[in-house]
Amino acid sequence: MKFLTEFGLYLLTLKGMFSKPENGKMYWKEFMHQCSEIGIGSLGIVAIISIFMGAVSTLQTAYQLVSPIIPLSTIAQIVRDTVILEFSPTLVCIVLAGVVGSKIASELGNMRVSEQIDALEIMGINTKSYLIMPKLLAAIMMIPMLVVISAVLGIWGGRLAGTLTGILSAATFDKGLHQAFKPYNVFFAMAKSYTFAFIIASIPAYYGYNVQGGALEIGRASTKSVVVSCVLVLFSDYLLSALLL
Amino acid sequence: MIEIKNIKKGFGDKMVINDVSSVFETGRCNLIIGTSGSGKTVLMKCLVGLFEPDSGEICYDGKNFSEMNEEHRKALRQSIGMLFQGSALFDSMTVEQNVMFPLDMFTKNTVAEKAKRVDEVLERVNLVDAHKKFPAEISGGMKKRVGIARAIVLNPKYLFCDEPNSGLDPQTSLLIDKLIKEITYEYNITTVVNTHDMNSVMEIGDHIMYMYQGIKEWEGSNKEIIFSKNKLLNDFIFASEFLKDAKDMRTLEVKGKIDNNRNMDELLK
Numbered sequence: 001m002k003f004l005t006e007f008g009l010y011l012l013t014l015k016g017m018f019s020k021p022e023n024g025k026m027y028w029k030e031f032m033h034q035c036s037e038i039g040i041g042s043l044g045i046v047a048i049i050s051i052f053m054g055a056v057s058t059l060q061t062a063y064q065l066v067s068p069i070i071p072l073s074t075i076a077q078i079v080r081d082t083v084i085l086e087f088s089p090t091l092v093c094i095v096l097a098g099v100v101g102s103k104i105a106s107e108l109g110n111m112r113v114s115e116q117i118d119a120l121e122i123m124g125i126n127t128k129s130y131l132i133m134p135k136l137l138a139a140i141m142m143i144p145m146l147v148v149i150s151a152v153l154g155i156w157g158g159r160l161a162g163t164l165t166g167i168l169s170a171a172t173f174d175k176g177l178h179q180a181f182k183p184y185n186v187f188f189a190m191a192k193s194y195t196f197a198f199i200i201a202s203i204p205a206y207y208g209y210n211v212q213g214g215a216l217e218i219g220r221a222s223t224k225s226v227v228v229s230c231v232l233v234l235f236s237d238y239l240l241s242a243l244l245l
Numbered sequence: 246m247i248e249i250k251n252i253k254k255g256f257g258d259k260m261v262i263n264d265v266s267s268v269f270e271t272g273r274c275n276l277i278i279g280t281s282g283s284g285k286t287v288l289m290k291c292l293v294g295l296f297e298p299d300s301g302e303i304c305y306d307g308k309n310f311s312e313m314n315e316e317h318r319k320a321l322r323q324s325i326g327m328l329f330q331g332s333a334l335f336d337s338m339t340v341e342q343n344v345m346f347p348l349d350m351f352t353k354n355t356v357a358e359k360a361k362r363v364d365e366v367l368e369r370v371n372l373v374d375a376h377k378k379f380p381a382e383i384s385g386g387m388k389k390r391v392g393i394a395r396a397i398v399l400n401p402k403y404l405f406c407d408e409p410n411s412g413l414d415p416q417t418s419l420l421i422d423k424l425i426k427e428i429t430y431e432y433n434i435t436t437v438v439n440t441h442d443m444n445s446v447m448e449i450g451d452h453i454m455y456m457y458q459g460i461k462e463w464e465g466s467n468k469e470i471i472f473s474k475n476k477l478l479n480d481f482i483f484a485s486e487f488l489k490d491a492k493d494m495r496t497l498e499v500k501g502k503i504d505n506n507r508n509m510d511e512l513l514k
Contacts, residue, residue: 022319026349115329115330115331116333121294123350124320124323
C-alpha cells in the first residue's frame with residue numbers, strides 16, 4: 001500500500017513539471033547549469049572508472065582464454081561487447097546514481113527544508129517545473145553522452161592494458177575490435193542509458209523535493225534515493241535485456 | 246486589503262485553525278501573534294497559498310484566492326512578497342543575484358535597469374556594500390534585510406513576514422521592525438507579520454490578532470492591547486513580572502494617576 005502511495009506521489013510530482021515556463025530564458029539558463037553540473041561534473045569519475053574497467057576486462061579475459069585455438073583478437077571482441085553492452089551503460093549509471101542522484105536529492109532537500117522552495121512558490125514559480133525539469137532534461141541529455149565517452153575510454157583502456165602488459169599487440173586488438181561488430185549493440189546501450197538517465201534524475205528529485213523535517217531527513221532522503229535508483233537501474237537493465245536482446 | 250472568512254484548517258484529527266475571520270487593511274502593519282503552536286504560521290501559509298484551507302474564504306481585494314485557478318494564483322503571487330523566518334535566500338547566489346532573481350524571472354527589463362532597481366532596494370534596506378557577498382558570508386540581520394529587499398523588489402501589494410525577528414538581537418529586531426513599518430507606509434502595502442516578539446507588537450502593531458489554540462482570541466491595536474482585560478492575552482503579552490509592572494505603570498500614567506516624567510522619583514522612594 002505504501003509503495004502505491006509513493007508511486008502515486010512520484011507520478012504526481014512528474015506530472016506537476018509540465019506547465020508553461022514563467023521565463024524561458026531563465027529555464028534555459030538553469031538547464032545549461034545542470035548540463036554542466038551533471039555532465040562536466042561527472043566526467044572525471046566516469047573517465048577513471050571507464051579506463052580501469054576496460055583495462056581489467058582485457059586482463060581478466062586474457063587470463064580466462066588460455067586455449068591456443070582461440071585467436072588473441074577475440075579478447076578485444078569480448079572487451080568491446082562487454083563494455084558496450086553492460087559495463088558502460090550499467091556500471092557507469094550505477095556510479096552516477098550515487099554521484100548525481102545524491103547531489104540532486106540533497107540540493108532539493110536542502111532547498112525544501114530552508115524554505116527556498118516555498119519562497120519560489122510564493123513568487124509564482126512552478127517549482128517542480130523550474131527545479132526538476134531542467135535536471136531531468138540535463139540528465140537525459142548528458143548521461144547518454146557520458147556513456148558513449150565511457151565506452152570509448154573503456155575500450156581504449158583495454159587496448160592500453162593489453163599492449164602495456166604484452167598480452168596482445170595494438171594491431172591485434174584493433175583487428176578484434178572490427179570483427180563481428182553489431183551496431184545494434186550500440187542502440188541497445190543507448191536505450192539503456194536513456195532509461196537509466198530518467199531513473200537517476202527523477203527518483204532523487206522526487207525524494208529531495210518531498211523531504212519533510214531537517215538535516216537528518218535530507219541525509220535519509222539522499223541515501224534512500226541512491227538505493228532505490230540503483231535497484232531500479234538493475235531491474236530495468238534486466239527488463240531491457242530480456243525485451244531487446 | 247486581505248479579508249479572511251471562517252478559515253478552518255486541520256491535519257488529521259487535529260484542528261489547527263478553527264473558524265478564524267479578520268480583515269487586514271492596506272497601508273497598515275497587521276500582526277498575528279500567539280504562542281508557539283497556536284496556528285499563526287499555518288494561517289500565514291494558508292494566506293499565501295502554501296496550504297489549502299479546509300473551508301473558508303481568503304479574499305485579496307475582493308478576489309477569492311481559494312476559487313482562483315493556478316494561472317490566476319500565479320499572477321496574484323507576483324504581487325506578493327514574503328520574508329521567511331530563516332530568510333530563505335538562495336545559497337548559490339550572491340546578495341545581488343538573490344534580489345535580482347524576481348526581476349530576471351518576471352520582467353523584461355534590461356540588465357542596467359535591473360541593476361538600478363537592485364541598487365535602489367538594497368539602499369532602501371541599508372545594505373550598500375553587500376552586493377557580491379553570499380548568504381553564508383553575511384549576518385542574520387543582513388540576511389533579513391536582503392529577504393526584505395527581495396520581497397519588495399517587484400513593488401508588491403502584499404507583504405508577509407514570518408517571524409522577522411527570530412534569532413536577532415533586540416537592537417537589530419527594532420531596525421527590522423522599523424524597516425517593515427516604513428516600507429508598509431511608504432509603498433502603501435498590506436503587511437501581515439507573524440510574530441511573538443513583544444517589541445514588534447508595541448512598535449508596529451497597527452492591527453493585532455491574537456491566536457490561542459487555533460482560535461482568534463482577541464483583536465485590536467497596540468494602543469488597545471495595554472488596557473485589554475483578556476486574561477489569555479495578558480498572560481501572553483505580559484508574561485514576566487517586569488512587563489506586568491510596566492503595564493500597571495502605563496495604565497496609571499494614562500489614567501493621570503502618575504506622571505512618569507515628574508513623580509517617578511517620588512514613587513521609587
